[in-house]
Amino acid sequence: MPNNPTPLAEAPVTGEASGAGPETRKVHAALTRSSTGNEDLRELESGLDSLQSDAARAARIDWSRILLPVAALVVLVVVWQFYVSLGLKRRDLVPGPLDVLGQFGTLWAEGSLQEAVWTSLQRGLVGFLISVAIATPIGLLLAQVAPLRRAFGPLISGLQVLPSVAWVPAAIIWFGLTDATVYFVVFMGAIPSIINGLISGVDQIPPQYRSVGTVLGANRLQMAIQIVLPAALPGYLSGLKQGWAFSWRSLMAAEIIAVGGTIGFGLGSMLNQGRDLADMTIVMSAILLILAVGILIELLVFAPIEKRLLRRRGLLAGSTR
Amino acid sequence: MPVVLENLGKRFGDGAPVLDDVNASIAQGEFVALLGASGCGKSTLLNIMAGLELPTSGALEVPSDGAAFMFQDAALFPWLTARENIELALKLRGVGKAERRTKANELLDLVHLGGAGDKRPHELSGGMRQRVSLARSLAQDRQLLLMDEPFAALDAITRDLLHDELERIWKETGRTIVFVTHNVREAVRLGQRVLLLSSRPGRVVQEWNVTEEHRTDAGLAGQLTGVITARLREEIRRHAK
16 A cells, blocks of 8 residues: 555644645645545545435336227216217217227127137237347347448338338238138238347447447357347347337237138138128227227336336436326 | 557548547556547447458557456346346356355455345446446456446446445556547546547557646646646537538
């Protein structure tokens, strides 16, 4: 230790001539400069650290997060019921909430409700997971290799704009009325949006992260795995979210159009059946189920992952989530 | 001499040179403050020493194992805790897993952050982040430590404290430090030698030694600060139209 602690002890003695302006200043300067010992510094820093850090706030369940959406739902149903009870439209054209609830019960008893939800959900998830497995390596490759990106980037963005329903006729001609048709349409919807999400995630990495990686001595592979991938995770996750939304939408479109053959009975098929029977309660039930599955996947799968990811990185503060 | 710069020049594309004919040599264990106004290419010079950029002319000699680097903003990875950030530096250096943990804890303790290892960067104050960043650059275990205005964004109280901290760590570890700053007082406070870089193009125009007397005598230090400030202003005035 080059620091000699004695000046600390001596300082007040020398400084007792409190009236002498320049003399005391000199002593104080000397004090702050080289005589701050290690222990003294540790104490000072820990004091400053605790002043500058936020006190840890206990996590509490925020009831408004649960009560407000429920209240909004109740209000909507009440408005719906009120409108129906005015009797402006024929009841079979605009059924009320209770009629739809009754139809739910009937479909449940028949078992067709469970079958439709299960068939669609299973297809949606399988199609989505395969899309992720295909899109992730392609996305990484495009994000890291500039000529590939220049070549295929516009095409991938274009595919994202093209509604995947447009692929249904082609898929039916190629694969007939089989599950392959449904999956093909799901892939064409989900894969481009996952690729795009990953690319924009990589694009948004602050350039400094790569500089730090270089300075720390990371090679290409280490850079990709230790730095680029984790840094791109928020963008990748929002790509996955969008990819799921596109899978689900594409699946419904495919199921509505391609009915029969070996294609099973999904929510889209239920919707189509409602139209064929001109039964508005079935149509409404199917729409509400499609919506409910979408909301549940968002709430139970994506929201917790995203929240955790953002909170760990300190990106949640100030948001209205 | 761990660092020797000879007639170093740098220009980006066809533009005017950012650095021109920079000459300097820095001894082992020396603390050199590199001072200059904005646009003098201080950071570019540091990046060249770190191997992040290549010079367009001249030659430089740096330690073969490269240099540790500390950025202006801490540049910690937000998905890792303070300790994991330090461990990553050790990992990329090839330190074994068991040893990483011990070493990271030692380094955290060295910067007086023993209790904050499990915190994430956003939970730390600016000063704490810079100390983690300092610990990370020490984890690189390079003789040469390059610092690019590391305390510029901190409040005055924290900065004063980190000056003491850095001086202590420099004395304990015996590193060679090149510290870039645009703050004359900071340069005099920390450096054993202050190099003044001119602006557009950057070139070492003058240097001052900061002796032990300057450290103990505030009057002398103030005088030196005044002299350097005057020279710096003269350099800036040259660019008035």
